[in-house]
Amino acid sequence: MDVVNQLQRQFLDYSASLHREGFLDDQFTQLQKLQDENSPDFVVEVASLFFEDCEKLINNMARALEQQGVDFKQVDASVHQLKGSSSSIGAMRVKNVCIAFRSFCEAQNREGCLRCLQQVTHEYSLLKNKLQTLFRLEQQILAAGGSVPAIE
Amino acid sequence: MGMAADSEFHVLAVDDSIIDRKLIERLLKTSSYQVTTVDSGSKALEFLGLHEDLHDRIDQNTPSVSPNNHQEVEVNLVITDYCMPGMTGYDLLKKIKESSSLKNIPVVIMSSENVPSRISRCLEEGAEEFFLKPVRLSDLNKLRPHMLKTKSKDHCKEQVDEKTAFPSPKQEGKEESNNNKRKATEEGVSPERTRPRPRPRPNGITTMV
Numbered sequence: 001m002d003v004v005n006q007l008q009r010q011f012l013d014y015s016a017s018l019h020r021e022g023f024l025d026d027q028f029t030q031l032q033k034l035q036d037e038n039s040p041d042f043v044v045e046v047a048s049l050f051f052e053d054c055e056k057l058i059n060n061m062a063r064a065l066e067q068q069g070v071d072f073k074q075v076d077a078s079v080h081q082l083k084g085s086s087s088s089i090g091a092m093r094v095k096n097v098c099i100a101f102r103s104f105c106e107a108q109n110r111e112g113c114l115r116c117l118q119q120v121t122h123e124y125s126l127l128k129n130k131l132q133t134l135f136r137l138e139q140q141i142l143a144a145g146g147s148v149p150a151i152e
Numbered sequence: 153m154g155m156a157a158d159s160e161f162h163v164l165a166v167d168d169s170i171i172d173r174k175l176i177e178r179l180l181k182t183s184s185y186q187v188t189t190v191d192s193g194s195k196a197l198e199f200l201g202l203h204e205d206l207h208d209r210i211d212q213n214t215p216s217v218s219p220n221n222h223q224e225v226e227v228n229l230v231i232t233d234y235c236m237p238g239m240t241g242y243d244l245l246k247k248i249k250e251s252s253s254l255k256n257i258p259v260v261i262m263s264s265e266n267v268p269s270r271i272s273r274c275l276e277e278g279a280e281e282f283f284l285k286p287v288r289l290s291d292l293n294k295l296r297p298h299m300l301k302t303k304s305k306d307h308c309k310e311q312v313d314e315k316t317a318f319p320s321p322k323q324e325g326k327e328e329s330n331n332n333k334r335k336a337t338e339e340g341v342s343p344e345r346t347r348p349r350p351r352p353r354p355n356g357i358t359t360m361v
Binding site: 027030031034036038039042045046049050053080081083084085087088089 | 169170171172174175178179181182235264285286288289
């Protein structure tokens with residue numbers, strides 16, 4: 001039981017830090033609340049879809065920005081999509097970069113866009129690592145026979 | 153878990169984002185609705201049994217509907233994203249409202265962007281609600297009154313639920329008069345969203361104002 005308590009505390013602390021540092025916002029908590037016995041892997045599934053989507057969109061943006069004549073509308077379309085997905089999953093920092101990114105697209109500022117692309121790539125990989133850590137903690141709790149505490 | 157009546161309601165969710173489709177599906181299922189998700193407006197129309205080339209041939213005077221225009225599965229509400237490539241949610245809304253066979257299906261629009269002119273345009277075109285994304289469970293509570301309006305009188309007696317807008321608790325059996333039910337559901341429509349009073353829509357179903 002001690003092991004379970006320890007793991008649970010670790011999980012809660014880690015989760016709190018992710019929120020505190022702005023990686024996740026309340027929407028992520030909403031997703032966790034939607035997970036139940038009918039849909040026990042819901043959060044992990046949504047996160048996986050998000051990461052796949054992220055990679056695809058980042059690649060699209062990179063390709064579009066490499067062109068001689070950049071089609072900023074095309075870049076913006078991808079950023080818009082990424083902003084939407086990150087908002088839906090609660091990936092706050094990714095979303096915030098997207099907001100800045102869109103302004104640069106509107107201003108047709110290639111340098112600004114490239115900087116944002118770099119930032120968004122960075123935030124995405126940070127978040128991916130952190131969520132994987134969080135999910136791993138969940139698995140450890142369950143493996144130890146405990147239950148994952150609900151986030152308030 | 154939910155009332156048996158809830159799973160009578162079938163919602164068609166339309167969104168080009170796979171994440172948002174997954175999310176809306178979970179939200180709807182948690183609210184005990186049956187859900188079908190599609191990734192485009194054209195697929196939505198296909199599912200609803202409406203083929204664009206036939207649309208013009210169906211006019212309101214025709215009492216019978218062409219077999220190809222027959223709605224295959226009953227859909228009680230369509231919830232659609234606004235920004236989609238090809239056919240936008242607004243375009244889909246228009247097509248549904250212009251179709252004699254589909255116009256009575258309530259349509260709800262979702263959007264990640266809070267654009268007042270967009271919102272009023274959708275509401276004027278006949279959308280029942282406009283939800284800002286990310287959509288919450290509490291938003292979905294606003295759906296039931298709209299779906300109840302489209303159910304026939306015979307189903308009324310099963311729809312006793314505190315969450316609906318019925319002012320009086322558990323009704324005994326069927327509604328005595330549809331008037332009461334109509335008023336109750338209208339009052340239940342959330343006043344928080346700024347929206348113009350919808351104009352009365354000409355339609356074949358008598359339960360609507």
